[in-house]
Amino acid sequence: MEFLHVDQETSQVTEIPNWVGSFLEKTFFGTCLVHETRKNELKNYCIDCDLLACESCLSSNAHCGHKTLQIYRHIHKEVITLSEIQKHIDSSKIQPYICNGQKVLALNPLPHKNGKQQKTNELCKICQRYIAKPNVYDYCSIACKVIAVSQKTSSSDPPFLILKSQRKALSEYEEDEELPKSSSEEGKEDEALESKRRKCKRKGVPCRAPFF
Numbered sequence: 001m002e003f004l005h006v007d008q009e010t011s012q013v014t015e016i017p018n019w020v021g022s023f024l025e026k027t028f029f030g031t032c033l034v035h036e037t038r039k040n041e042l043k044n045y046c047i048d049c050d051l052l053a054c055e056s057c058l059s060s061n062a063h064c065g066h067k068t069l070q071i072y073r074h075i076h077k078e079v080i081t082l083s084e085i086q087k088h089i090d091s092s093k094i095q096p097y098i099c100n101g102q103k104v105l106a107l108n109p110l111p112h113k114n115g116k117q118q119k120t121n122e123l124c125k126i127c128q129r130y131i132a133k134p135n136v137y138d139y140c141s142i143a144c145k146v147i148a149v150s151q152k153t154s155s156s157d158p159p160f161l162i163l164k165s166q167r168k169a170l171s172e173y174e175e176d177e178e179l180p181k182s183s184s185e186e187g188k189e190d191e192a193l194e195s196k197r198r199k200c201k202r203k204g205v206p207c208r209a210p211f212f
């Protein structure tokens with residue numbers, strides 16, 4: 001239940017995982033003040049600590065077992081790979097961009113194209129940026145979907161940011177607290193996610209080809 005913030009007084013569940021707002025406001029690609037090594041660019045975010053981290057920060061034991069996200073640059077904007085972010089939030093309806101053959105999502109809206117008038121049905125529902133496939137996607141960035149979720153009137157209607165498996169766990173919780181979590185499929189998902197979490201005592205980070 002770590003993503004679900006339950007307000008004790010109203011028993012209402014916040015629809016937006018509490019780290020997301022902070023994550024979207026961070027300024028990435030600064031220099032780590034702790035590490036004066038070559039790879040000290042702050043391009044990672046630790047969900048558990050709500051902190052920026054460089055490669056050396058991550059290979060230290062400070063973030064042992066923590067969930068971390070790596071940020072990339074695309075058209076001077078911060079993006080994250082779809083495969084990574086969809087483990088943590090429901091990223092459906094957010095238009096991906098293709099960056100070095102990978103699908104990436106923009107954290108915040110990318111620069112708007114000037115001049116050419118777009119049809120109103122081809123625009124992000126929140127910031128009016130051009131959307132290439134308006135029949136498939138509603139939002140140009142994670143931030144725009146967060147705004148959409150914060151504006152919706154019914155918690156049972158889409159869009160959602162909380163993962164489907166977690167929403168299911170939540171509805172079970174609301175119906176009957178005693179109800180055991182029975183779905184074996186859910187267990188497998190959790191296990192897979194767990195195994196991908198940052199392993200302890202990692203000696204350095206394997207060299208990856210530059211993303212850009």
Ligand SMILES: [Zn+2]
Pocket residue numbers: 032033034035040053054055056057058
């Ligand atoms: Zn560092």
Ligand SMILES: [Zn+2]
Pocket residue numbers: 046047048049050062063064066
């Ligand atoms: Zn951490």
Ligand SMILES: [Zn+2]
Pocket residue numbers: 109124125126127128129139140141144
């Ligand atoms: Zn937008």
